[in-house]
Amino acid sequence: MTARESRGPIVGLAANLILLTALAATTGISVAGALAGTAYAVVLAVALGTGLRRTGMRALGPANAVTLARATLVGGVVALVVTSFQTPVPLSVLVPLIGVALALDGVDGQVARRTNSTSRLGARFDMEVDAFLILVLSVFVAGPFGWWTIAIGAFRYVFVAASWALPWMNAALPPKFSRKVVAAVQGVVLVVATASLLPDAVSFAAVAGALASLIWSFGRDVLWLWDTEQRRRFAEVRAGVVARRAVARPRTAPAPAGA
Known part of the structure; x- marks a missing residue:
């Protein structure tokens, strides 16, 4: 896992294919499922390889290796x-895969800090795996609860798409502990709903509450970004007015010598 740049993504691809083969032999995944898992594995390998090249990293590193293992389970x-x-698929297989993937989410960060191997690529890799797992789970629970649940997984991608059209949404957000809590709640609630651990009515309410908390969190961030952009624009306009007044102000002629 910590081999050269070119081997890390290949190892991940091979691990994904081995897992898919094992699932096909034990649970009988469909052709569509196998194709989707394979497509995911290929995209993951290509994206990770591209990220390594762009950042100039020659090795995957221990923390990214943990994230790659988690990404393999997501496949x-x-x-x-x-x-x-x-x-129907066996929940006795699906739920443990999800549970281990979510549990490892707290491991890669600790490994990165203890081995002093934190990186922008690692942070982005970890975030993308989290976001995609939440999207997949939101699709799964749409079966019993309705397609509105997909909004939980789609929120982050809609936010990214909006930032392409609205550059002011790319500004760095201040760290918020509540944002981390909301993100953690999404995973826990979706796993509980997937495992059918609670009555349907309770699970429905929990998923709806998770979506409401997500709307609040994203809404607050968007409002903060919009307010920051308005302040920036006001500051620019004010600076422009001051500059124009300075240019237009007539200069006082110097007094004659000896006056």
């Missing part, structure tokens, strides 16, 4: 969720 989740569109 299995993808295959099972797509299979569930055609036939």
Whole structure:
């Protein structure tokens, strides 16, 4: 896992394919599920390889290796969720895959800090794996609760798409502990709903509450970004007015010598 840049993504691809083969032999994933899992594995390998080249990293590193292991489990989740569109899948396999993937979310950060191997690539890799897992889970629970649940997983991608059209949304947000809590709640609630641990009515309310908390969190961030942009524009306009007044102000002629 900590081999050269060119080997890390290949190892991940191989691990994904091995997991898919094991799932096909034990749970009987559908052809569509196998294709979806394979497509995910290929995209993951290409994206990770591109990220390594762009950042100039020659090795994957221990923390990114943990994230890659987590991403591999997500590939299995993808295959099972797509299979569930055609036939029921064993929750005894799906839920542990999700649980381990979420548990490892707290491991890669600790490994990065203890080994002094934190990096922008690692942070982005970790975030993308989290976001995609939440999207896949929101699709799975749409079966019993309705397609509105997909909004939980789609929020982050809609935010990114909006930032392409509205550059002011790319500004750095201040760190908020509540944002981390809301993100953690999404994963916990979706896992509980996936495992059917609670009555349907309770799970429905929990998922709806998770979506409401997400709307609040994203709404607050968007409002903060909009307010910051308005302040920036006002400051620019004010600076421009001051500059124009300075240019237009007539200069006082110097007094004659000896006056």
